Amino acid sequence: MNIKGPRGTQDILPGNSEQWQYVESTLMELCKRYNYKEIRTPIFEQTELFQRSVGDTTDIVQKEMYTFTDRGDRSLTLRPEGTASVVRSFVQNKVFGQPSQPTKYFYIGPMFRYERPQQGRMRQFYQFGIEALGSADPAIDAEVLALALNSYQELGLKSLKLVINSLGDNESRQQHREALIAHFAPYRTELCQDCQTRLDKNPLRVLDCKKDRDHPAMESAPSVLDYLNDYSRNYFNKVKVYLDTMGIDYVVDKNLVRGLDYYNHTAFEIMSDAEGFGAITTLSGGGRYNGLVEEMGGPETPGIGFAMSIERLLMALEAEGIQLPIDDTLDCYFVAMGDEAKTETVRLAYLLRKNGIQVDKDYLDRKLKAQFKSADRLKAKYVIVLGEQELAENKANVKKMTTGEQIEVSLDELVSYLKKELGGK
RNA sequence: GCGGUCGUGGCGAAGUGGUUAACGCACCGGAUUGUGGUUCCGGCAUACGUGGGUUCGAUCCCCACCGGUCGCCCCA
Numbered sequence: 001m002n003i004k005g006p007r008g009t010q011d012i013l014p015g016n017s018e019q020w021q022y023v024e025s026t027l028m029e030l031c032k033r034y035n036y037k038e039i040r041t042p043i044f045e046q047t048e049l050f051q052r053s054v055g056d057t058t059d060i061v062q063k064e065m066y067t068f069t070d071r072g073d074r075s076l077t078l079r080p081e082g083t084a085s086v087v088r089s090f091v092q093n094k095v096f097g098q099p100s101q102p103t104k105y106f107y108i109g110p111m112f113r114y115e116r117p118q119q120g121r122m123r124q125f126y127q128f129g130i131e132a133l134g135s136a137d138p139a140i141d142a143e144v145l146a147l148a149l150n151s152y153q154e155l156g157l158k159s160l161k162l163v164i165n166s167l168g169d170n171e172s173r174q175q176h177r178e179a180l181i182a183h184f185a186p187y188r189t190e191l192c193q194d195c196q197t198r199l200d201k202n203p204l205r206v207l208d209c210k211k212d213r214d215h216p217a218m219e220s221a222p223s224v225l226d227y228l229n230d231y232s233r234n235y236f237n238k239v240k241v242y243l244d245t246m247g248i249d250y251v252v253d254k255n256l257v258r259g260l261d262y263y264n265h266t267a268f269e270i271m272s273d274a275e276g277f278g279a280i281t282t283l284s285g286g287g288r289y290n291g292l293v294e295e296m297g298g299p300e301t302p303g304i305g306f307a308m309s310i311e312r313l314l315m316a317l318e319a320e321g322i323q324l325p326i327d328d329t330l331d332c333y334f335v336a337m338g339d340e341a342k343t344e345t346v347r348l349a350y351l352l353r354k355n356g357i358q359v360d361k362d363y364l365d366r367k368l369k370a371q372f373k374s375a376d377r378l379k380a381k382y383v384i385v386l387g388e389q390e391l392a393e394n395k396a397n398v399k400k401m402t403t404g405e406q407i408e409v410s411l412d413e414l415v416s417y418l419k420k421e422l423g424g425k
Numbered sequence: 426g427c428g429g430u431c432g433u434g435g436c437g438a439a440g441u442g443g444u445u446a447a448c449g450c451a452c453c454g455g456a457u458u459g460u461g462g463u464u465c466c467g468g469c470a471u472a473c474g475u476g477g478g479u480u481c482g483a484u485c486c487c488c489a490c491c492g493g494u495c496g497c498c499c500c501a
Contacts, residue, residue, distance in 0.1 A: 064500085122501095368460060
């Protein structure tokens with residue numbers, strides 16, 4: 001067979017899948033503490049959903065979407081991010097009308113972007129994210145940032161940097177936009193090709209251009225923060241106060257601009273400082289998106305959320321040398337000699353498993369010694385040896401692998417003996 | 426989409442324009458015919474990414490493509 005998995009995809013095999021499970025369950029447990037509930041939406045949606053929410057001029061929509069036509073000539077797209085679907089679902093299911101607001105969701109699942117793969121960037125990648133819909137209280141912004149940061153801390157990461165900014169509301173943004181165009185217009189031809197188009201379509205994005213980073217006009221560029229109206233400035237200040245209250249460190253970066261169109265007010269990213277982390281340091285990003293629900297046909301509803309890449313989270317763990325506490329041991333392994341004993345281990349294995357004990361056994365008809373080798377490799381805590389002698393006496397030899405000690409246990413007492421030995425099982 | 430680099434067995438890794446393509450790990454067996462993780466001995470495998478071209482002959486030279494990897498753009 002020489003069919004390979006599609007470019008930019010990966011198989012997560014045992015040896016790695018345990019880490020994924022550990023990370024995912026840790027994140028879910030954390031969500032429980034913050035009272036965010038899981039939402040599962042389809043992994044494909046009508047293409048229009050992303051065009052309208054993420055924005056036509058964004059890189060995601062312009063060159064990174066996995067779009068295809070189905071047999072009914074509908075244009076569908078593999079979701080490039082999670083917020084659009086969540087908002088669509090919120091509106092479609094009229095969740096806004098339900099009693100307990102705000103609505104607090106989390107999701108974990110694959111996202112798809114058609115890009116050239118490299119470290120920390122896959123065509124199919126996994127995101128964990130949360131969305132809080134229905135509240136314009138800056139305290140919930142702070143809650144979202146706290147949860148984002150906690151997600152990493154919970155797994156032991158230390159080298160983290162929280163960067164925040166405010167993009168302001170529509171009025172503030174409009175004024176800032178005009179100021180930006182006026183500011184950069186005289187230098188237009190000195191800017192890179194991309195920035196020249198950005199200047200027309202989305203001047204905000206000029207600010208985070210890496211090519212023109214050192215252009216003198218950058219330093220003197222009008223800051224979003226200077227154009228915030230009273231409401232926006234006040235809102236941002238409160239977010240910062242709440243962060244301070246929780247003792248959360250952050251840096252304000254006035255050039256932090258998010259790549260998607262729907263953001264306003266609070267915008268943030270969490271980056272890794274870790275040594276040897278590679279070119280990509282952004283672990284997660286998010287922000288407020290008041291207006292998006294309305295844009296999707298729902299009532300005026302504020303919202304905020306963030307998303308993180310599980311792949312990058314795992315990279316960060318590795319960069320910081322953090323070993324997750326994963327138990328890869330096996331409770332017990334059956335070693336059988338002879339047909340009768342083999343039949344008996346089939347029965348006993350089933351019995352033990354039904355009693356909550358992890359069991360495996362030989363299926364390759366190997367020699368005793370080789371069976372022990374397998375048990376060792378599988379990190380079995382106990383090996384249960386059954387041969388003709390034992391069978392005749394209705395007993396089994398139970399060997400504790402860590403110490404090498406071995407005792408005879410009556411088959412009738414095997415379950416209770418092992419339960420006791422394994423403790424609490 | 427652009428650029429650098431790489432592509433030999435399950436994994437890691439030598440190597441050459443020409444009979445059987447090293448080695449290490451892993452795996453299997455034996456030494457110890459009912460006991461593991463050490464040691465010793467032996468064995469094993471549809472391996473030169475794909476397709477063309479040059480050549481008497483290509484794993485090795487050339488081209489294209491595919492894929493990995495790193496970087497750019499941008500992001501998670």
